[in-house]
Amino acid sequence: MRGILFMALQDFLESGLEPGGLWEPAAVAAGLQGREYDPEEEYPDEEMEQLILAAARMTRGSREKILESFGRHIAPGLLDMGASLGLLQEGWTTLDLVEHLNTALHPAVMPEVEESPGIRTLRLSLGEVAIAYFSKRRMCFFLKGLLQGFADHFAQPLVIREPVCQIQGAPFCRISVILDDPELLRRIDIPREFGRIAREKEELKFFNQLRGAPVAFSGWVVSFTADEVVVHCHPDQIAAMLDEGRTTIAAPHMALGMIAAVKEATPSQGQAVLHRLVLADGPVGRRENDRVAPHRPVIVQCLVDERSIKGELINISTGGVSFRLAGEDVLDDSLLFANVSGELTLHFVGERKGDKGGSGAGGIRWMEAGELIGPQRVVFGGNLLELQDDGNRPMARVVFSRMDPSSRRIVDHYVHQRLVEAQSGPGESR
Numbered sequence: 001m002r003g004i005l006f007m008a009l010q011d012f013l014e015s016g017l018e019p020g021g022l023w024e025p026a027a028v029a030a031g032l033q034g035r036e037y038d039p040e041e042e043y044p045d046e047e048m049e050q051l052i053l054a055a056a057r058m059t060r061g062s063r064e065k066i067l068e069s070f071g072r073h074i075a076p077g078l079l080d081m082g083a084s085l086g087l088l089q090e091g092w093t094t095l096d097l098v099e100h101l102n103t104a105l106h107p108a109v110m111p112e113v114e115e116s117p118g119i120r121t122l123r124l125s126l127g128e129v130a131i132a133y134f135s136k137r138r139m140c141f142f143l144k145g146l147l148q149g150f151a152d153h154f155a156q157p158l159v160i161r162e163p164v165c166q167i168q169g170a171p172f173c174r175i176s177v178i179l180d181d182p183e184l185l186r187r188i189d190i191p192r193e194f195g196r197i198a199r200e201k202e203e204l205k206f207f208n209q210l211r212g213a214p215v216a217f218s219g220w221v222v223s224f225t226a227d228e229v230v231v232h233c234h235p236d237q238i239a240a241m242l243d244e245g246r247t248t249i250a251a252p253h254m255a256l257g258m259i260a261a262v263k264e265a266t267p268s269q270g271q272a273v274l275h276r277l278v279l280a281d282g283p284v285g286r287r288e289n290d291r292v293a294p295h296r297p298v299i300v301q302c303l304v305d306e307r308s309i310k311g312e313l314i315n316i317s318t319g320g321v322s323f324r325l326a327g328e329d330v331l332d333d334s335l336l337f338a339n340v341s342g343e344l345t346l347h348f349v350g351e352r353k354g355d356k357g358g359s360g361a362g363g364i365r366w367m368e369a370g371e372l373i374g375p376q377r378v379v380f381g382g383n384l385l386e387l388q389d390d391g392n393r394p395m396a397r398v399v400f401s402r403m404d405p406s407s408r409r410i411v412d413h414y415v416h417q418r419l420v421e422a423q424s425g426p427g428e429s430r
């Protein structure tokens with residue numbers, strides 16, 4: 001461990017605890033009397049452990065309590081360090097720091113290692129980030145203290161949950177950090193969500209009522225700023241938006257719908273400016289991440305942290321895939337949240353044996369414009385969200401983070417088609 005952390009501990013034991021002035025006695029008790037630390041040098045982890053245990057004995061507290069207070073104490077100093085190195089972006093708060101830990105923060109302060117060993121993080125939504133901590137230093141309480149310290153700094157209440165913990169004997173800790181603020185939880189980060197919608201050319205669906213009748217057309221994003229979004233849609237939809245003064249929106253990558261107020265709207269041009277966007281209470285327009293099972297075996301091929309694995313698709317949604325590992329492939333918990341890149345081929349109607357030119361159960365079937373037929377290759381990027389072993393073969397769930405527009409369209413169509421089939425009964429299933 002780097003000297004900088006020992007120096008921070010010295011500062012904490014001198015002044016950050018009641019009673020203060022504990023550095024000298026703790027160093028004596030740890031057998032480290034007179035030891036000096038250089039911020040850039042590496043020192044044995046055991047020395048940190050002995051100092052923490054000595055401080056715990058002296059304050060009649062626990063190792064965990066000391067680590068937590070230590071983390072809370074040094075959070076402002078780490079923020080200063082991050083800011084002086086130009087690592088922090090304007091507007092970042094705790095969840096953004098955690099999200100960018102392994103991309104922007106730790107690699108810059110620990111240049112000799114590419115990725116901070118022992119911590120992986122994954123932003124699950126605007127209001128929640130998940131952490132997997134499996135450092136041999138077993139300092140999850142330091143991590144939770146840091147989070148509290150950041151939350152104090154940004155005056156942003158957080159709920160921190162740790163359902164699985166190393167200290168309780170688990171191989172790693174799983175920590176969720178959630179904004180404890182209903183207002184903020186409902187807020188939508190427009191550049192983040194609409195940046196993705198624009199990049200992946202996602203089709204939006206709008207929901208309104210016009211004189212009591214539901215109106216729901218698809219549309220797309222023309223442009224956006226941090227506060228508003230310009231959308232293009234059918235003139236009837238825009239007229240209904242204008243009439244209601246608001247609209248509900250479903251975006252394929254979002255589990256929850258969005259509600260937006262209409263700032264301006266020109267039905268004749270099929271254009272509206274929307275603002276004051278918040279998350280809806282639930283999914284809208286059946287766009288929730290329904291998981292659908294394939295109608296025939298589908299092989300999923302993935303690269304997880306440069307390890308090649310293969311599995312059979314269990315289900316797929318617009319947000320991710322679950323598959324059962326094949327052969328001898330294994331994945332262990334240390335790969336939680338790891339980057340995944342993969343591919344699979346989905347089969348659309350028209351490809352069945354005996355089918356001719358896309359006709360359905362023996363009869364003629366009209367194809368709709370843009371409908372997909374035959375095998376379609378999907379390429380995805382994502383993160384390993386879950387690993388389960390039900391005694392059969394291990395199952396993995398990958399949450400999508402990157403997908404090119406054509407793969408996105410294939411997955412959307414496939415999920416939609418399977419849902420329609422499920423609703424129309426087993427006779428229709430393919």
Ligand code: HEM
Nearest residue numbers: 001002005078079081082097098105109118135137139143
């Ligand atoms: C604000 C920017 C940050 C800076 C400048 C920073 C810097 C550092 C430094 C210099 C160390 C000592 C590394 C060593 O001994 O080799 C460290 C350790 C650590 N940091 Fe950060 N950090 C930042 C943000 C965070 C955040 C947001 C988290 C938590 C989610 C975090 C969690 C940790 C943990 C748990 C350790 C102990 C390492 C271990 O268990 O092996 N840090 N950090």
